[in-house]
Amino acid sequence: MxxxxxxxxxxxxxxxxxxxxxxxxxxxxxxxxxxxxxxxxxxxxxxxxxxxxxxxxxxxxxxxxxxxxxxxxxxxxxxxxxxxxxxxxxxxxxxxxxxxxxxxxxxxxxxxxxxxxxxxxxxxxxxxxxxxxxxxxxxxxxxxxxxxxxxxxxxxxxxxxxxxxxxxxxxxxxxxxxxxxATRTMGVSLNGCTLPGSTKPTFSLDEGQMEVGVGHHGERGRSTEPLVQMDEIVDRLVDEIDQDLQLREGDRAAVVINGLGGTPMLELYIAYRRVAKVLQEKGVSIEVNFVGEYFTALGMHGFSVTLMRLNDRTLGLLKDPARTPHFTQTSTPN
Amino acid sequence: MxxxxxxxxxxxxxxxxxxxxxxxxxxxxxxxxxxxxxxxxxxxxxxxxxxxxxxxxxxxxxxxxxxxxxxxxxxxxxxxxxxxxxxxxxxxxxxxxxxxxxxxxxxxxxxxxxxxxxxxxxxxxxxxxxxxxxxxxxxxxxxxxxxxxxxxxxxxxxxxxxxxxxxxxxxxxxxxxxxxxATRTMGVSLNGCTLPGSTKPTFSLDEGQMEVGVGHHGERGRSTEPLVQMDEIVDRLVDEIDQDLQLREGDRAAVVINGLGGTPMLELYIAYRRVAKVLQEKGVSIEVNFVGEYFTALGMHGFSVTLMRLNDRTLGLLKDPARTPHFTQTSTPN
Missing domain, CATH: 3.40.50.10440 (Dihydroxyacetone kinase; domain 1)
Known part of the structure; x- marks a missing residue:
């Protein structure tokens, strides 16, 4: 590439x-x-x-x-x-x-x-x-x-x-x-990425496949699987995260939907839509969310879902103002 | 795709x-x-x-x-x-x-x-x-x-x-x-983009080619040309813009380096580096810059350079605070 x-x-x-x-x-x-x-x-x-x-x-x-x-x-x-x-x-x-x-x-x-x-x-x-x-x-x-x-x-x-x-x-x-x-993440992608100076991607998938469990260096993940619909992907990611994180009814959560660099924001918000519905059904309230590109991998077409269990202290810190070149918030991120 | x-x-x-x-x-x-x-x-x-x-x-x-x-x-x-x-x-x-x-x-x-x-x-x-x-x-x-x-x-x-x-x-x-x-933009890309429901990109280039003059709908641009080094690309974009915009020594400018959705930020900042050098040589001062994804095209690997001639009023308005889901600034964007 x-x-x-x-x-x-x-x-x-x-x-x-x-x-x-x-x-x-x-x-x-x-x-x-x-x-x-x-x-x-x-x-x-x-x-x-x-x-x-x-x-x-x-x-x-x-x-x-x-x-x-x-x-x-x-x-x-x-x-x-x-x-x-x-x-x-x-x-x-x-x-x-x-x-x-x-x-x-x-x-x-x-x-x-x-x-x-x-x-x-x-x-x-x-x-x-x-x-x-x-x-x-x-x-x-x-x-x-x-x-x-x-x-x-x-x-x-x-x-x-x-x-x-x-x-x-x-x-x-x-x-x-x-x-x-209090935080767990899982990612999927449709391809690897190509390092500067290289012409070959770290890996590539056939049309209609996805790689589950990717990180952000273009490494292969845990398994190559048939690409299914977004809601099904999100359900699976949230389910795996929740088996480990064990969110309970009444818990408060932060959610990050992170694009790996080549994923249209349209797809990220469709993912967020499903995460919000799934957590709502579990009785978990999302108190703060970050949807966008926060940690990328050279234009990789993939995304990850992060869930974090909040307490009063961590929620307050997430909502605290920040001012940096690529992340600024005045009082709350919403 | x-x-x-x-x-x-x-x-x-x-x-x-x-x-x-x-x-x-x-x-x-x-x-x-x-x-x-x-x-x-x-x-x-x-x-x-x-x-x-x-x-x-x-x-x-x-x-x-x-x-x-x-x-x-x-x-x-x-x-x-x-x-x-x-x-x-x-x-x-x-x-x-x-x-x-x-x-x-x-x-x-x-x-x-x-x-x-x-x-x-x-x-x-x-x-x-x-x-x-x-x-x-x-x-x-x-x-x-x-x-x-x-x-x-x-x-x-x-x-x-x-x-x-x-x-x-x-x-x-x-x-x-x-x-x-007071504003001109020119864009280049390495590919088109694929609409939801389609499997084919709007166009695709061979390795080592670039499309000059693209918009943000995956349309072809003005010409398909050999891919050259970034500095040469930027020089050409700035030169074409400047022939039309006619920036003069002492002018103040705003610069946007806009990624089309699949362009690593690393590349966008390498582009900005060159724009800054070229404008400095012309004696034009960049008073405000925006480097990132502001207006994308479904993960297209391309970017555009925008130059704007500023006056006191427009500079002040660009630096004015804003608070929106994907663009927040407190007093100046820098």
Missing amino acids: SRFLNDPDNAVTETLEGFLLAHPELERRGTSRVVTSSTPPTGRVAVVTGGGSGHKPAFIGYIGDGMFDAVVCGDVFASPPVGSVLEAIRTVNTGHGVMLLLGNYSGDVMNFEMAADMARDEGIDVEMAVATDDLGAGSNVRPDQRRGVSGQFLIWKTVGAAARQGASLAELKQLALDVNS | SRFLNDPDNAVTETLEGFLLAHPELERRGTSRVVTSSTPPTGRVAVVTGGGSGHKPAFIGYIGDGMFDAVVCGDVFASPPVGSVLEAIRTVNTGHGVMLLLGNYSGDVMNFEMAADMARDEGIDVEMAVATDDLGAGSNVRPDQRRGVSGQFLIWKTVGAAARQGASLAELKQLALDVNS
């Missing part, structure tokens, strides 16, 4: 250059892969994330008031190096510590852990929370071995809001773990 | 149902195709748009404070019927008149004109402004015969802001025409 690029090897660098030109409220030191808000955190814990590139608006689209203070950018779908993570920690620490949020990918976890250790040796307080919301590989996979996918948006939003409100590092870590425990 | 749908014939209806469930601050009477803000305009002109569906976030994603009061939704890529346009006008008119904004497509223009005439017969003040920002067919096409494409976002934003500030109907019409005159 063709792409609109210059030299594919420069894709991430040029994207960062474009992003910084478009959003002068962000900063980058020289040619580093660390992007920060130009407003340093004052009197509070800083929040940092990072990972491979190619997921925009994640991660750099969410730098700003109420979300991230810094993002460390790897190459496309590749972990950022230890030195960059350490640079990010040093840059945003103002003596109140740094909360690292990341998804459960071995390269990211290893590099962030090493950087955290090195920062601690320098006297910086650092905590780390690893997201594992993905049920794509099946609920028989141990929770700590699941990937972090689009449910992470809810962790980013809540932890960012709590940090702004002055929560301690220990509180932020516990919050991230609590939100992660 | 497969899609995630139920019965394709119900795609628009189900999308609207999902959208209304997700955004309870919007309203729809029964099963009509007219969606309004649940906050009626008070003491000011109402702003209405509409057209075919399949372009989300346009149009209904922009209903709310500072943009539209109502949107009339047609079937996918099809004009809404006269009766629906009239219903929209009647619903949002509070005695201060209704400003209709639309793109230059014969069906839309005919139906909106007929509805406007019928509303005037009922004593409602109605004005209409037709956007013609597309240079896709070439600058030799008469301005009044050009299509309205993603530059319309700038018309919606400025007119919506001015309406909120209390501008008169005549002022809003003049503003829409002025912004239209």
Whole structure:
């Protein structure tokens, strides 16, 4: 598949250059892969994330008031190096510590852990929370071995809001773990994706097939199945999520319908329509929803459904204002 | 190409149902195709748009404070019927008149004109402004015969802001025409798009080709050409736009890089990077930019570049706050 690029090897660098030109409220030191808000955190814990590139608006689209203070950018779908993570920690620490949020990918976890250790040796307080919301590989996979996918948006939003409100590092870590425990995601797609510089997609399906349990790197999922109607797909995703999450009548939920980059919003809202009906039948009220592209995979035609069980605290944090290049809300997202 | 749908014939209806469930601050009477803000305009002109569906976030994603009061939704890529346009006008008119904004497509223009005439017969003040920002067919096409494409976002934003500030109907019409005159767009794509219910794309290209001058209905453009590097594509688009728009050193500009639905944001920012460099070389300052998916075409892999010459008034209106389901800004978009 063709792409609109210059030299594919420069894709991430040029994207960062474009992003910084478009959003002068962000900063980058020289040619580093660390992007920060130009407003340093004052009197509070800083929040940092990072990972491979190619997921925009994640991660750099969410730098700003109420979300991230810094993002460390790897190459496309590749972990950022230890030195960059350490640079990010040093840059945003103002003596109140740094909360690292990341998804459960071995390269990211290893590099962030090493950087955290090195920062601690320098006297910086650092905590780390690893997201594992993905049920794509099946609920028989141990929770700590699941990937972090689009449910992470809810962790980013809540932890960012709590940090702004002055929560301690220990509180932020516990919050991230609590939100992660209350959140499950499952995704489907009609194709894989093509990395810059490649001409072949990571996988392709025949007409009338779908891949169930995909992540956001164009990996194959758990199974290739006949494509059925949207309502049936959503029923199945919600059912699998709910078997693990165990929502009960009277529960309050947050819902994310995340497009992977090539899915028309029309399809995302048809999916949301069904999720809303299914949860209503269960007696679960949706208190906040996010329908759109929050965490993409280079134009992949697929989507994921995320459900999160809310409490008063997490609901308030999700509705808290935020102002970033690609996510702004004034008081409630609705 | 497969899609995630139920019965394709119900795609628009189900999308609207999902959208209304997700955004309870919007309203729809029964099963009509007219969606309004649940906050009626008070003491000011109402702003209405509409057209075919399949372009989300346009149009209904922009209903709310500072943009539209109502949107009339047609079937996918099809004009809404006269009766629906009239219903929209009647619903949002509070005695201060209704400003209709639309793109230059014969069906839309005919139906909106007929509805406007019928509303005037009922004593409602109605004005209409037709956007013609597309240079896709070439600058030799008469301005009044050009299509309205993603530059319309700038018309919606400025007119919506001015309406909120209390501008008169005549002022809003003049503003829409002025912004239209100051705005040009050109698009390219790597493929067409597949309508719900169809299995064939509107067109497809060989690997290594691009279509120049595309709109947002999956139509072919002006020419099929070898795919070149992004910087070269952008240089060509900006050059064609500028030959017609005639930006001068010292001018201030707004830029929209609009993804057509299947274009990774990474590519959009690489495009923006080049636009920023080219305009800087010309001595034109970019005062406001919008990079993302503002007006899509069902997952088409393509993008357009829009340039607009700003003045103090239009710059202020673009930076004015807005709060809608898919576009919110607090004071400046940056």
